[in-house]
Amino acid sequence: MRSVRLFSLVLGNLRRSRNHFLLASIGIVVGIATFAFFLALGLGVRQVVLGKIFPLDKIEVVPKSLDVNVGPLRLGVGRDALDDAMVERIGALPGVKAVYPKMKLTVGSVAYGGESLFGTDLRSEIVADGVDPDLLTSEINKDGFEFVDYETPERLAAEPPTPCESDEQCGETMYCGPPPGTTTPRPDRSRRNKPRPRTKPPAKPKPQPRPSPKTVDPAVPTRTLPLGAMGPAATQPAAARPTTPQPATTPPAKVCRHFVPVIVSAHVVELYNGTLRRAHGFPQLNPEAVRGFKFDLVIGQSMVAASNKDHVVRDRGMFVGFSDKAIPLGLTLPLGYVQRYNVEFGNEEDAQRYHSVVVEVPTKDDVAQVAKGVADLDLQVKDTGAEEAALLIAVFMMVFGLVSAVIVGIAAVNIMHVFFMLVYERQREIGVMRAVGASQGDIARIILGEAASLGTAAGTVGLVLASVAASIFDHVSASYVPDFPYKPTTYFEFPWWLIVAALAFSISFCVLGAALPARRAARMEPARVLSGN
């Protein structure tokens, strides 16, 4: 029997018995909708939790240390950083796809700005780290924004900064500032060193305008490092670096410079919108519109613990995007900038004091192998809770998968009853078909074809229901649930294989339910059915 004929025969039979089939398919529809809804929810949550919060394909390797509590302090015993050689050894481990060193900014710094956003300039202590820009290229570099190190020695040598006198000469994406590596004396240094009066305070001095951090006072002497001295020195092995800065020919007073690209975690904006803005009466921010926001950075100046150096580095930064790979609370810069800042306020060796290394593995199945290699190097994988989260999600998905399997299983029994009834009702028709040439296989195929078609239709309806329920769920979450860190725009993921699996699940159970009735129909004796007529 040809497929086309079988299909038309099956469709005709389905139409004829649509009321029976509608009732029979309710259980399958509910079961498949449950199956698809919860599986998609599990996958969506898994995507957020394991893709963003605890990425399983990227593990963070940190030095192995032992924390010892000494009174109110907890002291770490052992090394606290990784050098280039160790990063190279990690990169050579089997199963490692790529390594991305991370470095924390080890000097107190502040950021100023925000008048365009908040109506007034804000000043904030910043915590920052640097990551290899390659880790974020595909995620950030779009819409005209780039997360790259613009002041590497190679770039500066290839494209020497253009002298300028005002920002307008440099365009939208650059500003007119002191040449890279220029330092200025710390304005509050002398005040900080003054002993505080213990007795009667002197007469209150007349308030002086605070020196604006945005502009460099031309009266204050500045020191300009040779162009690119920080760059190449920071990224070269210590032995190859010049021990003292070489004097340069007269550098221009100001040059066009790229803003320091800065990314933050989406969590920062959520924290601001959820808590901080309420406390200070600031407006709520649209995360998308914050991209391109510019501000001043003063490295080496801090209210908490400034560096021992008598100067600061003034740069200007620009938000270029959000990433879950950014430091949870602070700013993330391209690694080269942080290396140069740390060297400027520390020593040459600080250029390769990485605090961790992000290791990318091809699949999560390779994590165990890499983790073992990491342990052999006397390092450890930072425990992010990813495995526990993955286990929890897997259990969640299994439980609801089981529930939906039970629903579909019960529906299959119902379908079996319906098909038994239909076979009984249609036994004379089956007898006639046998008399005009239908084989046992033809009859079984007709019944199973009806079951498969029913399963396809019920599975499709179930999937549509699941999709609609997911949309409603997302809409309710977006409209009525307050923002929270990592709040996704959708909690669901419907990959193609989920749709195929749901349909296969539906068809399989319907065919399974109809198998016995089909067998009975096929084995029906036509002579007995038609005899005596």
Place this chain on the structure above:
Amino acid sequence: MIRLRGMHKSYRTGKLVTPVLHGVDLDIAQGEMVSIVGPSGSGKSTLLHAIGGLDRDYEGTIEVDGRDLRAMSDVELSEYRNRYVGFVFQTFNLLPHRTCAENVALPALFARGEGTLTPSDALARARDVLGRVDLSDKVDARPTTLSGGQRQRVAIARALFNRPRLMLCDEPTGNLDSVMGRAILDLFVRLGEEDGITVVIVTHDPTIANATQRTVRVQDGRVLEGTEDTPASTSADAESETESEPESEPEADPEPRARAEA
């Protein structure tokens, strides 16, 4: 063409075994028109179903053109029914949800191999065959809108659809009045003469029996040919005859039988 030898048939209901046919031997030639008569429960329909390949649960052999039906696989036997045999039943057995043309073209759905028709060709042939039984104007009608005689002609058209060599008719006029029965009989005679089809008719109607070339009488599971009291051929052994004879042949649906007997 058709050769039955030593055919035994019993019906089993649980542990109860009810013999129906006792070693029947019968030969029917190609193009012959044969009526099978006998009382209810004598095994006439059982004989017809076995010849038509609807029942393989018997002992002995049935050969059609030299091929043993019991040796055929289910698919081969289905093909035999599809291409070689046309059935006509007392209650027509038309599918009420299909039009007359679709009922007539039903065998095309299960055709295999050579001669398989496309749906449109099958419907075209169905129209032709309906024309042969004078029902050209009922092509798209549902069987439920037709009279008994018209329904039986649709059933005959379905039997003729694949141009069979053998037509097996089980009480074809049983549900028709005498005029309509006569018309159906004339149709069979015409088909036999025009197409050379072998026609085997199970009937209670002596008019039909008299109109056929040969009458085979089945009684108590044995074949008596020619006259009622002249056994033509039996091969039942004496021991098997000691078994009690069935009062009636077990039926899946006793109501039609009751109607026929009424």
